[in-house]
Amino acid sequence: MTGIEYDDFLDRAYEPAATELVCTFRIEPAEGMTIEAAASRVASESSNGTWATLHVDESELTHLGAVACEIDESENEITVAYPTDLFEAGSMPQILSCIAGNIMGMKAVESIRLEDCDWPESIVSGFPGPQFxxxxxxxxxxxxxxxxxxxxxxxxxxxxxxxxxxxxxxxxxxxxxxxxxxxxxxxxxxxxxxxxxxxxxxxxxxxxxxxxxxxxxxxxxxxxxxxxxxxxxxxxxxxxxxxxxxxxxxxxxxxxxxxxxxxxxxxxxxxxxxxxxxxxxxxxxxxxxxxxxxxxxxxxxxxxxxxxxxxxxxxxxxxxxxxxxxxxxxxxxxxxxxxxxxxxxxxxxxxxxxxxxxxxxxxxxxxxxxxxxxxxxxxxxxxxxxxxxxxxxxxxxxxxxxxxxxxxxxxxxxx
Ligand code: CAP
Ligand code: MG
Incomplete structure (x- = not known):
């Protein structure tokens, strides 16, 4: 058995792969919370974590956790990398339920703004884009x-x-x-x-x-x-x-x-x-x-x-x-x-x-x-x-x- 806890979603040394969806958020951590703790909670709640420690059989566990990697304390900006297997191809509502869903109201942050996304080809190819x-x-x-x-x-x-x-x-x-x-x-x-x-x-x-x-x-x-x-x-x-x-x-x-x-x-x-x-x-x-x-x-x-x-x-x-x-x-x-x-x-x-x-x-x-x-x-x-x-x-x-x-x-x- 392995645990999934909020802290499992932070790795400041992590380099996002070109295949991942990389999102930049501006966050104001809740009072008493470090930006690292808040960033980890954002990555967790927007991918496959929750507030409680989960005990999951390794054989059942697909690796869908997002990683909070870069943190710019001076701008309160964090970068979160999402594995694309987390997403249903061609479904904008599903993507937004992850990257702009529950996290918008979580108590771990005083405020949070999704500023920018770097969309990988594997996600983009699920969408038609403009006809003209x-x-x-x-x-x-x-x-x-x-x-x-x-x-x-x-x-x-x-x-x-x-x-x-x-x-x-x-x-x-x-x-x-x-x-x-x-x-x-x-x-x-x-x-x-x-x-x-x-x-x-x-x-x-x-x-x-x-x-x-x-x-x-x-x-x-x-x-x-x-x-x-x-x-x-x-x-x-x-x-x-x-x-x-x-x-x-x-x-x-x-x-x-x-x-x-x-x-x-x-x-x-x-x-x-x-x-x-x-x-x-x-x-x-x-x-x-x-x-x-x-x-x-x-x-x-x-x-x-x-x-x-x-x-x-x-x-x-x-x-x-x-x-x-x-x-x-x-x-x-x-x-x-x-x-x-x-x-x-x-x-x-x-x-x-x-x-x-x-x-x-x-x-x-x-x-x-x-x-x-x-x-x-x-x-x-x-x-x-x-x-x-x-x-x-x-x-x-x-x-x-x-x-x-x-x-x-x-x-x-x-x-
Ligand atoms: C402009 C307009 C547009 C807004 C949309 C209006 O009228 O028709 O809807 O400009 O704003 O209802 O206000 P005017 P935006 O030319 O008479 O101002 O482009 O910022 O979304
Ligand atoms: Mg108008």
Missing amino acids: GTGVAREKLDAGDRPILATVPKPKVGLSTAAHARVGEEAWRGGVDLLKDDENLTDQDFNPFEDRLAESLAARDRVEEDVGERKDYLVNVTGETTEMLDRVDLVAEHGGGFVMVDVITCGWAAVQSVRERCEDHGLAIHAHRAMHAAFDRLDHHGVSMRVLAQIARLCGVDHIHTGTAGLGKLANEDTPGINDWLHGDCHGLKPVLPVASGGLHPGVVDQLIDALGTDICIQAGGGIHGHPDGTHAGAKALRQSVDASLDGVSLDEYAQEHAELATALEKWGSE
């Missing part, structure tokens, strides 16, 4: 090398179907590529899902015909999982190219199901992250946006909101670091297009592109529809701000020849 990723700019749209532009009608909810489609049509004609639903617009009586889908795509077809640029619609299919899959089918039937999903509120298992169904139809997935701040807003507890974005990429979304590098209205994390990860190599998965959104307007686009580059989607609601001359002018102003930035011309100078941009800068400023 950053390629949507050219495969589904005519954005070429510029940022994709999207807009969400405001008010968020309450517009009738006809008004919603009209706003979309004006924005498309003004130069945005994508119309997007807001996160809390799904299938309400004032604007039913299928009517909205049909009318918006009919408007899209008219605009495409007139302006000669491909446009598309990020229709929010979020709902109960089977309902959501039916909505994905409807999007394909009506000729849409994308769906939008509130990935945090509907859950990763549902996202995995949607990804599979979208593959049947060749639809891309736009991931909205409403509720992410419940996990990532506190810098000492929860799950970082970086890890949420990693999970989203594994599960296979093509776009995900990652913030505005501090230029918008919402509290953001380290957007550039997250975006670099989404664009970088991950065992052959396609890169994901980061979406900057929340309080953006034409006057910040040059700084946004400086901070985040051009392989992004810029999404503006109020910053288009709040334009003094309306949605069409607002969309033109946003597109002009992108053109100016890519031409290396200052926004103020470009505005001298572009009236819509001039009005937007007058209203919102250019810094």
Whole structure:
């Protein structure tokens, strides 16, 4: 017989193997507990240990224990290596029940935050990753090398179907590529899902015909999982190219199901992250946006909101670091297009592109529809701000020849 105790899960000399899932946590040990003792308990509880000493027959014991190895006392950061046999292939819920499960509430730590994961190939290969990723700019749209532009009608909810489609049509004609639903617009009586889908795509077809640029619609299919899959089918039937999903509120298992169904139809997935701040807003507890974005990429979304590098209205994390990860190599998965959104307007686009580059989607609601001359002018102003930035011309100078941009800068400023 052998014992499994909390202390069996600590080995500061241990070097994680390339095959292991390596997680970095920031922890604040409970009062009176050393960081080593707390780290060992984190590794134990998130793999195969528990609070009591277990007596297990050696012959029954598979070696599934995680190892708390590196400990950086000055930053309160610990590294935990997980053997991959601990995990069910291709199940994000199962992985999260280990690495972000019970440990989030254990008394051994005052607080704990999952900061980063280094995903081994054996886990990544169980997931599909994005179907299109950053390629949507050219495969589904005519954005070429510029940022994709999207807009969400405001008010968020309450517009009738006809008004919603009209706003979309004006924005498309003004130069945005994508119309997007807001996160809390799904299938309400004032604007039913299928009517909205049909009318918006009919408007899209008219605009495409007139302006000669491909446009598309990020229709929010979020709902109960089977309902959501039916909505994905409807999007394909009506000729849409994308769906939008509130990935945090509907859950990763549902996202995995949607990804599979979208593959049947060749639809891309736009991931909205409403509720992410419940996990990532506190810098000492929860799950970082970086890890949420990693999970989203594994599960296979093509776009995900990652913030505005501090230029918008919402509290953001380290957007550039997250975006670099989404664009970088991950065992052959396609890169994901980061979406900057929340309080953006034409006057910040040059700084946004400086901070985040051009392989992004810029999404503006109020910053288009709040334009003094309306949605069409607002969309033109946003597109002009992108053109100016890519031409290396200052926004103020470009505005001298572009009236819509001039009005937007007058209203919102250019810094
Ligand atoms: C933006 C937005 C987006 C948030 C999402 C809103 O509208 O539609 O949902 O930006 O935030 O409802 O606030 P505005 P994030 O352009 O009018 O601000 O991208 O940080 O997840
Ligand atoms: Mg919104």
